Amino acid sequence: MISIGIDLGGTNIAVGVVEETGHIIGRAVRPTGAQRPCEQVIFDMAQTVRDAVENAGKDVRDIHSIGCGVPGIYDEESGMVLFCTNLGWRDVPLRSEMAKYFNASFYCDNDATVAALAEAKAGKSVNVRSSVLLTLGTGIGAGIVLDGKVFSGSHGVAGEFGHFMYCAGGELCTCGKRGCFERYASATALIRIGCEAALRHRESVLRDLTPNQMNARAVVDAARAGDAAGVEAFDEYTTHLSNGIVTVIDFLDPEMILLGGGVSAAGDFLLDPVRAKVERNKFYTSRPHAAIELAALGNDAGIIGAAMLGRQ
């Protein structure tokens, strides 16, 4: 029996046939075409699953379970995707639609939650009792795993760390509130902070970039190269990120905190200052705290974690 993992994104539908170990033995991908009616997107999801199963040399009758990660919220009880901003979905009956194509149990959860599960089952946080994954991308996604199971709270909305109030009255967020954490610690925030620093440093290499060329990696590279604006911006960024990590510790005190998403590509250059600042700013100064590590599975975490939903 095989498990299917679907990573449903705003751009692509990525599907993998996943073994119990987390190994992907067959893949397929198709554009999401998010502007189409949801029934057509789901039809293509089913086609992509069939392609992946064929690529793995298996038969659809071997499918034990299908899991799906969505950039939004899924309601287990009704089997509906309640919100999915990137896809423009609202109250989409994903489970019953998928049941039209496959006679297998279906699971679904938020994409960051699913990625956290992947790390706990087959990535960096294997054998760790409690872990939190923060994905540092356009926004900040987060997933919580307690005792090997995803923790979604009482109404399916736990782990919405990107929007905790970090700086009351601060930067305006896409959600309409001010001061949300992701305005200070996402890749988007690093770009904003980098632009602001560049305005203060006439000699910065960041001043040679058009807005289209400006990205998180450019700021990281500038910081690595000792560019004054880059160094200043990255220092401010890691301060915000470590403050948020201290808040995760204050709330949940997990055994491990994983960093994933675009900014985490900076590797130890990110980890070293973040670890030092968390150590310095944590509340219980002499108590041990969560290990802070880089997520290990990269882009495959969405597929692997989705497949693992049926194996919790």
Add this chain to the structure above:
Amino acid sequence: MISIGIDLGGTNIAVGVVEETGHIIGRAVRPTGAQRPCEQVIFDMAQTVRDAVENAGKDVRDIHSIGCGVPGIYDEESGMVLFCTNLGWRDVPLRSEMAKYFNASFYCDNDATVAALAEAKAGKSVNVRSSVLLTLGTGIGAGIVLDGKVFSGSHGVAGEFGHFMYCAGGELCTCGKRGCFERYASATALIRIGCEAALRHRESVLRDLTPNQMNARAVVDAARAGDAAGVEAFDEYTTHLSNGIVTVIDFLDPEMILLGGGVSAAGDFLLDPVRAKVERNKFYTSRPHAAIELAALGNDAGIIGAAMLGRQ
């Protein structure tokens, strides 16, 4: 068999003999005398337990378990109170010291955590799967109960909501950091906000109070009476508190959030605006969220919850 609950505070040692229902059938209290060596305080704790047992008409040989709530952190593995600021305790071997006096199993946890357990076992959150108690006093304490058990995290420090970064770079906190939540939503914060509002409103009744007379209740009473400074201060306070409650929902999405401590004495006058602001500011606007209620057990929560530690 009876359970003993000890509420060890900076001022008093309060002990109760507690039935399984949470009913207290005997009590005793003694001053803590926190400036003394910890062995003497623990000796008096044992005396107070004996008094309470006698007052309940029971025998010390009937004691099944002894639980203790401390304003600090206890390490289950070593049996030590690691920190307890009010008592000046650090690495105090409370379990082995208590074992000199009683042949009963001993449990201990943070006082706010213990109060949250009391509410879950015998108070407002009975039969609720997940709850968070916020105590709005000098600082902000918090306790998390998941599936009927206290959740203390991987290193015993979960639920330190008073110090989550709420306003980066903001008010200086007693912990040395800036912008901690309790600087904005504790009783102490309500007093500060009230004083600031009084300076802006020449006609305010709050201007007739000396610093010694100024307290959270005075600000609440002024707000109730329509005093402009009181109304403004209480509105600002409930905005901060509701923002923090939204953050609790963003992180943990519990089924119920309870408000206890001094400020909660304002009752519905506090609850009504807080509920309305949470409803307005929560991230998933159309999803249901935690019920927000007043804690029911008041000062007895510490004793009852401590006794319940042995019954989890």
